[in-house]
Amino acid sequence: MEPASVRKHSLLSMIARNGGHGEHSPYFDGWKAYDRNPFHPTQNPDGVIQMGLAENQLSFDLIEEWIKNNPTASICTPDGVGKFKDVAIFQDYHGLPEFRQAIAKFMGRVRRGKVTFDPDRIVMSGGATGASETLIFCLADPGDAFLVPSPYYPAFDRDLRWRTGVRLIPFACDSTNNFQVTLAQMESAYAKAIEANINVKGVILTNPSNPLGINLSKETLTSLLSFTFEKNLHMVCDEIYSATVFKSPAFTSIAEVMQETECNPDLVHIIYSLSKDMGLPGFRVGIIYSYNDQVVNCARKMSSFGLVSSQSQHLLASMLSDEVFIEKFLEENSRRLGKRHSRVVEGLKQEGINCLEGNAGLFLWMDLRHLLKEPTPDAEMELWRVIIKDVKLNVSPGSSFHCPEPGFFRVCFANMDDHTVEVALQRIREFVSRGNKNGDDKKHWRKRDLRLSFTSRKCDESLISPRQIMSPHSPVPQSPLVRART
Template sequence: MLSRKVMCNSHGQDSSYFLGWQEYERNPYDPVHNPSGIIQMGHAENQLSFDILESWLESNHEVAEFKSDRGASVFRDMALFQDYHGLTAFKNALADFMAELRGNKVEFDPNSLVLTAGATSANETLMFCLADPGDAFLLPTPYYPGFDRDLKWRTGVEIVPIHCSSSNSFHITKNTLEDAYKRATKRKLRVKGVLITNPSNPLGTTVSRPELETLVDFIASKDIHLVSDEVYSGTNFDGSRFISVAEVTEGQVDLSGQVHIMYSLSKDLGLPGFRVGVIFSANQTVITAATKMSSFGLMSSQTQYLLSVMLADKKFTRKYLIENKRRLKKRHEKLVNGLQRAGITCLESNAGLFCWADTRHLLQPNNFEGEMGLWKKILFNVGLNVSPGSSCHCDELGWFRICFANMSEETLDLAVSRLVSFVESDGGACRRRGRFGLQLRAPAASMAKWVLKLSVPDRKAEQSR
């Protein structure tokens, strides 16, 4: 009675990444009403600089009231239908802001931008434009768990992993790229491109210029596309400059139609609820098609108007970016130092809203079941929702992504305290009521077989995605 798309199980919702969210929603931590609840550390959301945004809104209240700088109402203009090309003022301001994030080393033509309802829509739209069902994109591991949904579910595109290793801090190499390409062709898949996140989600590292040059040389040699998801481009906090693929390919006209950038205001400005996504491409055929597709997921005119004024305020954007990076660095250091007290080290990182934590020494046993067992203990016994490396398709067991910017400093202190107590209690074999005095709920009976049985066939199915 229903379509195959509805009945198939290719959404990725049975991943531990999404299942952890479900358990958090059943038992969310609240300092007053539910102090023993689960703390959400699986959500890469930036809540550290809301006060700066709110201060700007208070000083520019007429914008939120839909009034122009002359005091005239623009409500009717915003309420009426706007075509899918977007407001010119917003596209101009967004193009300038994207250039500012990249040190003004590159420029973005507003006419080469396509507005979408968030990053998810932008990535899916690019897949529809660049590949047919059954074609493949190569992605370096570990990668964002939501890509199984965003890139594959409705498009029919296959993901082939580029196997990266902790032995070189998960850097992308020519050999790993060639290996992934060979594996794809062996499966008789037509490779249409490579997709990276820069800065990386979940690693929290910026992609180096040599890596970007390797990627550009590779896609040129194979005559395929390169998509760079740069939603975290304003979060680099260690003083090093973020290098966009647009800077590396500057002046290479012959490649301009094969390199595409995706951006969003969800991470840098902490506005995921505003649903602001954008595609940049010098390929006008892609821009034309993506613009038509954007009619299925438009950004509201009200959002565009408000943000066009905010982003055009250069004094504000400079102040915001500097202070936000300072706060991210401080919070990152707080989590890293706290994890060290628990005997857990992190991959050295310089961007993002999370740390890539190494818990391999805590696995009992040292296999997939061991990682899932540790994840369940941390989720149900400790009360922390973190994302296991297997949900990010990491080839090495025992890594976890832990977010730090979506909570108060006090909540982070509590989360670290819980984790320290957990590790100190017989290497993590803590009782239902741990040393930190928590009494957490047992796993819900409705949890998926994928989590409860932890079977080998399920692991193989997860790896095949």
């Protein structure tokens, strides 16, 4: 509790200043370093390469081609301007009927036609971030908790907690079984929470996993869903990477599992988005799909705080309804993701760096435990600072994902062109070779006494290029939290 004098004189609300934004994390600090000195192949070839952005830029040409061939889909062309007035005037919170129908059909296609979705249960929000917060707001009161297998997406700490006041309780998965989620882990976490008198409202799963890039198996989903049914807990599944699968095993949705498992549908909810599967984060299309009527009704009322623009709905309804295009896009996008994933994995392997065997997502889980001075979080942070400052790659350390084992890093591979990928691999090659020349791949950077203060608001001047401006891709305000000192 803040002193009364602080509360009296503060110009911000308690929620605004409570630190729940979660930005005191190396995940966001890496973004700040990149934003101050972003790589450009000609204008700034020595800048930081952004490998912390889970964005798919590999298939833009397919979408651009479709837009050129379908000018009536946009109200901003002579061919489509006739729909301008209809789209520009007020739309109710349900969204355009044709959009809800198209997104419901698309979600079914992504899940290989094994389930169908009701357009009347589609609730829109401003991206998966808005959808996630809205759903949690509907399900829980401040102080209630959700169990989340870790490692998990760092911004969950901001998206799900900051304004709702809920708690996230990680239950750790580790390398002993390739970070697979198990029922035993969940049962143990639940028992400990109950013993601590914490009101557990549900479980949150990300499938496919961010940051691991792997699917949850049907058997695992079945056991976890049965557990939540037994304990009367909500099951929230974030499935925003469901169409980024590029090799077996195929993706299995909780919607499919619940058809074959005894459960209470009122407790099952899905978060979806077009940010990853279609590579359209700028469109801010987030979806809540709930089997609970009360949740749908409440979330729809709340959607007024973050509606998807009618112009975006109009364009996307036409695109997603083009079955020939969608089939081609999903197939080609998967092929390109698989090819890029293989290139990065092979490039790292050549330098003695292994990755978790993944099959989905826009990232890979890189194992640098052999480069740690000692198996501790501090050693991981020391290595991460060297990678940011000297190697100039923004990769995200496992500790920011609540990973229980130091030495793992998430590397995003789909947000750059082929040239930038090769530059990044060359930098890693040089980094590793410098260590090998010293006879110990750790010694060449251990000697550096680099320190980082997460409470400072000032970024090390050596990470700042005066020519650069804030990247338009940054998820955080232009207020650096990092200070690295040599």
